[in-house]
Amino acid sequence: GAGVSQSPRYKVAKRGQDVALRCDPISGHVSLFWYQQALGQGPEFLTYFQNEAQLDKSGLPSDRFFAERPEGSVSTLKIQRTQQEDSAVYLCASSTGQGLETQYFGPGTRLLVL
Amino acid sequence: GQQLNQSPQSMFIQEGEDVSMNCTSSSIFNTWLWYKQDPGEGPVLLIALYKAGELTSNGRLTAQFGITRKDSFLNISASIPSDVGIYFCAGYNYGQNFVFGPGTRLSVLP
Numbered sequence: 023g024a025g026v027s028q029s030p031r032y033k034v035a036k037r038g039q040d041v042a043l044r045c046d047p048i049s050g051h052v053s054l055f056w057y058q059q060a061l062g063q064g065p066e067f068l069t070y071f072q073n074e075a076q077l078d079k080s081g082l083p084s085d086r087f088f089a090e091r092p093e094g095s096v097s098t099l100k101i102q103r104t105q106q107e108d109s110a111v112y113l114c115a116s117s118t119g120q121g122l123e124t125q126y127f128g129p130g131t132r133l134l135v136l
Numbered sequence: 137g138q139q140l141n142q143s144p145q146s147m148f149i150q151e152g153e154d155v156s157m158n159c160t161s162s163s164i165f166n167t168w169l170w171y172k173q174d175p176g177e178g179p180v181l182l183i184a185l186y187k188a189g190e191l192t193s194n195g196r197l198t199a200q201f202g203i204t205r206k207d208s209f210l211n212i213s214a215s216i217p218s219d220v221g222i223y224f225c226a227g228y229n230y231g232q233n234f235v236f237g238p239g240t241r242l243s244v245l246p
Contacts, residue, residue, distance in 0.1 A: 026178070064140075064224045064236030065179065078233065113178050125234075127178025 024048075026128035028114050034134045035104045043099045043131045047116030054097050055125060056089055057113040065113050071097060072119065104135045140225055140237035148243045155212040157240045159225030165235075167228040168201050168208040173239070174221045182223075183210070215244050 027046045035041050047054050053072055057065035058081075067081040073094035082089070086105075091097040101108055111132050115125040141160050149155055159168070167186055171179035183194050185201035185208060192199055198211045208225055222239040 062238070064226075064238050065234075066236070067233040070233070081233070115178070125181070127180070129177050 026114055026116050026126055028112075028128040028131050030131060031129065032132050032134075034136065037104060037106060037135055039104050039135075040100065040102045041104055041133065043101075043112050043133070045097045045099070045114030045116075045128060047095065047097070047114070048126055049095075050118075051116035051126075052094075052119035053117045053125075054091060055115040055117075056097070056099050057115065058083075059111040059113055059130065061110070068099070068112075101133075104133075106135050109133055109135045140227055140235055142223075142225060142237040142240050144240060145238070146241040146243070148245060149215055150245050151215060151217060153215055155215055155219070155242060156209065157211075157223060157242075158207060158209045159227075159237050160207045161227055161235075162206070163227070164205040165227030165229055166205070168199070169226040169228065169234075170197075170199050170208070170210050171224045171226060171236075172221045173224060179224055212242075215242075217244050217246065220244050 029044045055070050056068040058068055059065045069089045070078040071091045074091050086102045088100045111130040113130045114128045117125045169184050170182045172182055173179045182197055183192050183199040188201055188205050189203050190201040196213045200209045222241050224239045225237040226234045228234050
C-alpha cells in the first residue's frame with residue numbers, strides 16, 4: 023500500500039485481557055515508531071525501531087507493554103493485562119531514517135479497555 | 137520531562153478569516169514541526185523549521201521558529217472549511233524523540 027496501515031482500527035478489551043496491535047510501515051522504511059495518544063492530547067513517544075533493532079523503549083509506560091519487529095518490517099505492539107488507563111489511540115509511524123521529520127503516521131488503533 | 141504548551145486550546149472562526157496559534161516550551165528545541173490531524177487519522181506534517189528565526193510558508197500556512205528556540209507560531213490565511221482539525225506542534229532535538237504539544241482544535245464556521 024501507499025501509506026502506513028494499522029490493524030485493527032478499533033479494539034475493545036476487557037480489563038486484564040492481552041491485546042496485540044499491528045503496524046505495516048511503508049515498504050522500505052527503516053525506522054518505525056509507536057506513539058500513544060490519549061484523548062485530547064498530543065501523541066507521546068513509546069518506542070523506536072531501526073530495522074529489527076529496538077533502539078529506544080524509554081517511553082513504554084510499564085513492563086506490560088512490549089513491542090517487536092522481528093523481520094524489520096511489520097511491527098506488533100502488545101499490551102498484557104490491559105488496564106483502563108491503557109485506553110488511547112496507538113499510532114505507528116515510519117520513516118526512511120533520513121530525519122525524524124519525515125515520519126509518516128498511520129491512522130492509529132483506538133483501544134478501549136472496559 | 138519536556139512539555140509543550142499550545143494556545144489557544146480551541147478556536148472558532150469564520151470562513152475566510154486568518155488564524156494564529158502558538159506553541160511554547162521551557163526547553164530549547166533545534167527543530168520545530170507543525171502537524172494537522174483529522175478525525176480518525178494520524179497526524180500529517182505541514183511545516184518543518186530548522187533554524188531560529190526561520191519563517192517558512194506552505195501555501196496558506198506560514199510558520200516561524202522563535203528566536204529563543206523555545207517557541208513557534210503557525211498562521212493560516214483565508215481559512216476554508218477543510219482547515220478544520222487539530223493542529224499539533226512538536227519539538228525535536230537530534231538524538232532525542234519528538235515532544236508533541238496538546239494541540240489546538242480549529243473549527244471553521246461557514
